[in-house]
Amino acid sequence: MIKYICKRLIYLALTLWVIVTATFFLMKKLPGSPFDAERFNMMSVQQQQAILEQYGLNQSVPRQYIKYMGNILHGDFGTSFTYTGQKVSAVIGGRIGPSALIGLQAVLIGLAVGLTLGIIAAWRHNSGIDYFTMIVAVLGVSVPNFVAAALLQYYVALKWGILPVGFWTEWKCSVLPSIALSFSATAMIARFIRTEMLEVLEQDYIVTAKAKGLSPMKVLMRHAVRNSIIPVVTILGPIVVNLLTGSLAVENIYTIPGIGSLFVDSIKANDYSTIMGITIFYSAFYIFVVLIVDIAYSLIDPRIRLAAGREG
Amino acid sequence: MKKRVLTLGTVACLVIGTLAGCGFTGSTDSSTTGGSSQSAASSEATFDKTADSSAGDQVLSVYANAEIKTLVQWAASDNQSSKVNNNAFEGLLRLDENHEAQPALAESYDVSDDKLTYTFHLRDGLQWSDGTPLTAKDFVFAWLKQMSAEATNGYSFIMTDYIVNGAEYNEGKASAEEVGVKALDDKTFQVTLKAPTPYFARLTVLCQFFPLNEEYVTSKGDQYGLSAENMIYCGPYVITSYDPAVGAALKKNDKYWDAANVKVGNAQVRVMKDASAALNAYLANELSQVALDSSNVAAYQNDPEFSSKSEFRTEYLQFSLSNPVMANKNIRRAVSMAIDRETLVKAILADGSAPSEGLVAEGMYGDESKSFRDLNGNICQFDPEQAKKYWEEGCKELGQTPALTLLVRDDSVTKAVATYIQSELNKNLGIDIVIDTKTVQARNELMDNDNYMFASTAWGADYDDAMTYLDLWTNGTPYRGSYQNEQYNKLINGARVETDDAKRLDMLLQAENLLVDEDVIVAPLYHRGSATLTKSNVKGLINHPFGPDVEFKYAYFK
Numbered sequence: 049m050i051k052y053i054c055k056r057l058i059y060l061a062l063t064l065w066v067i068v069t070a071t072f073f074l075m076k077k078l079p080g081s082p083f084d085a086e087r088f089n090m091m092s093v094q095q096q097q098a099i100l101e102q103y104g105l106n107q108s109v110p111r112q113y114i115k116y117m118g119n120i121l122h123g124d125f126g127t128s129f130t131y132t133g134q135k136v137s138a139v140i141g142g143r144i145g146p147s148a149l150i151g152l153q154a155v156l157i158g159l160a161v162g163l164t165l166g167i168i169a170a171w172r173h174n175s176g177i178d179y180f181t182m183i184v185a186v187l188g189v190s191v192p193n194f195v196a197a198a199l200l201q202y203y204v205a206l207k208w209g210i211l212p213v214g215f216w217t218e219w220k221c222s223v224l225p226s227i228a229l230s231f232s233a234t235a236m237i238a239r240f241i242r243t244e245m246l247e248v249l250e251q252d253y254i255v256t257a258k259a260k261g262l263s264p265m266k267v268l269m270r271h272a273v274r275n276s277i278i279p280v281v282t283i284l285g286p287i288v289v290n291l292l293t294g295s296l297a298v299e300n301i302y303t304i305p306g307i308g309s310l311f312v313d314s315i316k317a318n319d320y321s322t323i324m325g326i327t328i329f330y331s332a333f334y335i336f337v338v339l340i341v342d343i344a345y346s347l348i349d350p351r352i353r354l355a356a357g358r359e360g
Numbered sequence: 361m362k363k364r365v366l367t368l369g370t371v372a373c374l375v376i377g378t379l380a381g382c383g384f385t386g387s388t389d390s391s392t393t394g395g396s397s398q399s400a401a402s403s404e405a406t407f408d409k410t411a412d413s414s415a416g417d418q419v420l421s422v423y424a425n426a427e428i429k430t431l432v433q434w435a436a437s438d439n440q441s442s443k444v445n446n447n448a449f450e451g452l453l454r455l456d457e458n459h460e461a462q463p464a465l466a467e468s469y470d471v472s473d474d475k476l477t478y479t480f481h482l483r484d485g486l487q488w489s490d491g492t493p494l495t496a497k498d499f500v501f502a503w504l505k506q507m508s509a510e511a512t513n514g515y516s517f518i519m520t521d522y523i524v525n526g527a528e529y530n531e532g533k534a535s536a537e538e539v540g541v542k543a544l545d546d547k548t549f550q551v552t553l554k555a556p557t558p559y560f561a562r563l564t565v566l567c568q569f570f571p572l573n574e575e576y577v578t579s580k581g582d583q584y585g586l587s588a589e590n591m592i593y594c595g596p597y598v599i600t601s602y603d604p605a606v607g608a609a610l611k612k613n614d615k616y617w618d619a620a621n622v623k624v625g626n627a628q629v630r631v632m633k634d635a636s637a638a639l640n641a642y643l644a645n646e647l648s649q650v651a652l653d654s655s656n657v658a659a660y661q662n663d664p665e666f667s668s669k670s671e672f673r674t675e676y677l678q679f680s681l682s683n684p685v686m687a688n689k690n691i692r693r694a695v696s697m698a699i700d701r702e703t704l705v706k707a708i709l710a711d712g713s714a715p716s717e718g719l720v721a722e723g724m725y726g727d728e729s730k731s732f733r734d735l736n737g738n739i740c741q742f743d744p745e746q747a748k749k750y751w752e753e754g755c756k757e758l759g760q761t762p763a764l765t766l767l768v769r770d771d772s773v774t775k776a777v778a779t780y781i782q783s784e785l786n787k788n789l790g791i792d793i794v795i796d797t798k799t800v801q802a803r804n805e806l807m808d809n810d811n812y813m814f815a816s817t818a819w820g821a822d823y824d825d826a827m828t829y830l831d832l833w834t835n836g837t838p839y840r841g842s843y844q845n846e847q848y849n850k851l852i853n854g855a856r857v858e859t860d861d862a863k864r865l866d867m868l869l870q871a872e873n874l875l876v877d878e879d880v881i882v883a884p885l886y887h888r889g890s891a892t893l894t895k896s897n898v899k900g901l902i903n904h905p906f907g908p909d910v911e912f913k914y915a916y917f918k
Contacts, residue, residue, distance in 0.1 A: 078801070078802075079798070079799075079801060079802035079806075080799070080800075080801025080802050080803075080804055080805040081805070081807050084437075084514070084619075084800075084804070085801075085804030085805065085807070085839065086514075086804065086807050086839065087437055087513065087514025087515075088514060089514075089808070089837065089839060090514040090515075090516075090517055091512075091514050091516065092509070092516065092520075092527070092530050092531060093513060093528060094509040094531055094532065095512070095514075095516065095530070096511050097509075098509045098510065098512075099512050130429055131429050131430060131604050132429065132430035132432055132435040132436075132512065132585075133430070133432065133435070133582055133585070134581075134586060134604075136707065139604075142603070142605070143605065201637065201639065201640055205640070205644060206640050206643055206644050209644070212636050212644075212646075213637070213640045213644040213646055214632065214640070214641055214642045214646075215606075215630060215641070215646065216606055261686075300633050300637070301634050301636075301637045302632045302637070303630070303631065303632045303633070303634075303637060303641075305605030305606050305631075307604065309605075309633070310605070313427070316799055316800070316801070316842055317801065318801050330430070
C-alpha cells in the first residue's frame with residue numbers, strides 16, 4: 049500500500065508539471081494583457097516599465113517560465129495582478145474555506161439524501177417511493193443549480209425569511225447554497241445506488257441470506273448496501289472535486305467569496321499568477337481525490353487490491 | 361462498517377466545524393433575515409465584530425457590483441475602491457449634497473492673480489485616526505507618490521498634466537523639491553500650476569488627491585492598505601474590516617474634524633455581483649440602497665423608493681480612421697445618423713440612461729448659468745433619410761458596399777446595445793453588420809493594435825469639466841481612432857492655457873462640435889444612467905454623477 053501511494057505521488061508530481069507547463073504557455077496566448085489597456089496607455093513610459101518589471105513581464109516567456117517554476121518550488125506563487133500587493137497563495141487561501149464548506153456540506157447532503165432515497169427506491173421497487181425518487185433524480189439532474197439557488201433564495205430567504213438571502217457572515221449563510229449545490233449530487237447518487245442495488249438484490253447470496261433467516265434490514269445493510277456502494281465511490285471523486293472547488297453561479301447568487309468566481313474573474317482579467325495558482329490547486333486536488341477514491345475502494349471491499357502482483 | 365461510518369462522520373463534522381470557524385467574516389448575529397416590519401438597516405448583521413454599537417444600531421449598507429480590488433490610493437482606479445476610500449479619507453475639498461466642491465480638510469484657499477498658484481489653508485487640529493497630527497506635508501507626500509513611477513493606477517496624468525515639474529518628476533528629470541507642491545508650514549499647502557486650470561480645485565475631491573502619512577505608510581511597507589489594520593484614516597469613517605471579495609465595514613471616525621455632523625455610526629460596502637441577488641438583499645432589508653437593472657425598472661418605477669439619474673459617463677462608437685472603410689466620413693456619418701438613441705434608452709436600456717446629444721454628459725459644468733450640454737445642444741441627430749443618403753454617397757466613393765464589423769465587449773448590456781445597433785443599421789441603411797464580441801482585455805488589445813473597424817466603448821468623467829472627455833483625442837492613438845487634426849489639437853491646447861473662462865469654454869464647445877459633428881470621429885450613444893431604490897427611512901445618501909459615487913457623510917436615518 050505504501051509503495052503504491054509513493055508511486056502515485058510521483059505520478060502526481062509529473063502530471064502537475066505537465067499541467068503547469070501547458071497552462072503557463074497557453075495562458076500567455078490569451079488575448080490582451082493583465083493591465084487595463086486604457087489606463088496602461090495613460091501611464092508614463094517610466095511607470096509602464098516599472099510595472100512590467102515588478103511582475104517580470106519585461107522578460108521573455110521562456111525566462112518567465114523558468115523563474116516561475118523556480119518560485120513555485122519554493123512555495124511562492126507570485127503576486128496577484130488584480131489584487132494589488134496580495135500574494136496569490138493568500139488570495140486563494142482566503143477563498144478555499146467558503147467553497148470547501150458549502151461543497152463539503154453539499155456532498156454530505158447529497159450522500160445522506162441520495163443514498164437514503166436510492167436504497168429505499170430499490171428496496172421498494174416499482175412502488176410510489178420508487179417513482180418519487182426517480183422524479184427527484186430527474187429534477188436534480190435537469191434543473192441547473194443556479195435555478196435551484198435562485199428559487200431557494202427567493203422562497204426560503206426572501207418570502208419566508210427562514211435563512212439569510214446572502215452574504216458570508218455566519219454559518220446560516222452557507223445552508224441554502226449547500227442545498228442548492230447538492231441537488232445534482234443527490235440525484236446522481238440516488239440513481240446509481242438504486243440501479244446497483246436492484247442488480248445486487250437479484251444475486252444468489254441475497255437469496256441465501258434471506259433463506260438463512262436474516263432479518264430484511266440485516267440483508268439490506270450487510271449485503272445489499274455494502275456491495276452496491278462501490279460505483280457510488282467511483283462517481284464520488286468527481287462529485288467531491290466539483291462541489292468543493294466551487295460553483296460560480298451559486299457563489300454569485302449568494303455572495304460567497306469562493307474560489308469559483310475567483311477563477312473566472314482571474315481568467316477574464318488575465319491575472320496570470322492567480323490563474324496559475326488556481327490551476328495548480330485544482331489539479332493537485334483532483335489527482336489527490338482520485339488517489340483517495342482508489343484507497344477507499346480497498347477499504348470498502350478488501351478483495352480489491354491496489355498494487356498489481358500481490359495476489360496469489 | 362459501523363465503526364468506519366462513525367469515523368467518517370466524525371471527520372466530516374470536524375472539518376465542517378473547522379471551516380465554519382475560520383471562514384466567516386462576521387458575527388453570529390441572528391437578526392440577518394428580513395422581516396418586512398423591521399426598519400431598513402437595523403436588521404442587518406454587521407460583518408465586523410468591532411463595529412461600534414454605541415455609535416448607533418442602524419447600519420447604512422450599500423453594495424459594490426465587483427470586488428474591491430485594492431484600497432491603496434496610488435494603485436486604485438476603480439469605482440469600488442473609491443466608494444470605500446472616499447468615505448474613509450478626505451481631500452482638501454469634498455463634494456456636497458449638490459455635487460459642489462466645498463472646503464473640507466482645507467478651510468479655505470487663495471488663488472493668485474495669474475491663476476497659477478493655489479494656497480490651501482488647512483483646518484486647526486486635523487488628525488489621523490491614530491491621533492497623529494495631519495499636516496500639509498501629508499499632502500506633499502501623497503501627491504508626489506501619485507506622480508511618481510510607483511503609481512500604478514494610471515492616474516498620474518491628473519496631477520502631472522497641471523502641476524509644475526510633475527511630468528519631469530515622473531520621468532526622473534526633476535527632484536521632489538522642484539515639483540510645484542510645497543508645505544509652507546504645517547497648515548499651509550501650496551500648489552503651482554503650469555497653466556490656469558479653472559477646475560483644479562474641484563479635482564482635489566478625487567481619491568488620488570487625498571493625503572497620506574509618510575511615516576505610517578513607510579513603516580507598513582508593502583503591507584500598507586492590504587488590511588484595515590494597516591491603514592490610518594482622515595475621513596468621516598474608519599475602515600474596521602476589509603476583504604476584497606466580501607466588502608468593507610466602516611464606523612464613524614471620532615477624530616474627523618466634522619464628526620459632529622456625521623450622523624450614521626456604522627456603514628458597509630458589501631460585494632454583490634449578481635443584480636437580482638442584490639435586489640433580494642434589499643427587499644430582505646439587508647441593503648439600504650440597490651441599483652436596478654433594466655428588467656426590474658418597470659416593476660418599481662412607481663415605487664416611492666425609486667429614483668433615477670444620469671451619470672457623467674458616455675457610451676459611444678469609436679471609428680478607426682486607419683480602416684479604409686471607416687476613413688470615409690460619409691460612412692461614419694451614416695452610421696451615426698442611423699441610430700435612434702431615444703428608443704435605445706427607453707426600450708433597450710430603460711434604466712435611467714439618457715440619449716446622448718453629444719460626447720460631454722448631461723449636466724456637466726459649462727458656465728455659471730448653463731451646462732456644457734445646454735450650451736452646445738444636440739449634435740447627435742437621428743435622421744434615417746439623411747443617413748441613407750450619406751451611406752449611398754459613401755459607398756459610391758468607396759466603389760463598393762462595405763461589410764461592417766462592430767467590436768464589442770462581452771457584458772450583457774453592451775451585447776443588447778450592439779444587437780439594437782445591428783437592427784437599426786439594417787432597418788435604416790439596409791445593411792447587415794457583424795458583431796464581434798470579445799472580453800474586455802481582448803477588445804482592448806484589438807483596439808490598441810488598430811485591428812478593428814468600429815467599436816463600442818465608454819468614458820466616465822474623472823472630474824466635472826468637459827476637458828475630461830475632449831483631451832483624449834489629441835494624441836492620435838489607435839485606441840482613439842488614430843485621429844489627428846491640428847485644428848482640434850489647437851483648440852484643446854489653447855483651452856489648456858486660456859485664462860479667460862468664456863474663451864476657454866468656446867474652444868471646448870468648438871472642439872466637441874469638430875469631433876462629433878464635423879469629423880464624426882465618435883458616435884455617442886447614451887449617457888449611462890442608474891435607477892435605484894433607497895429605503896424610505898434613509899435620507900441624505902448621496903450618489904455623485906462623477907468621481908466618488910456614494911457619500912455616507914450626509915446620510916441619516918429618519
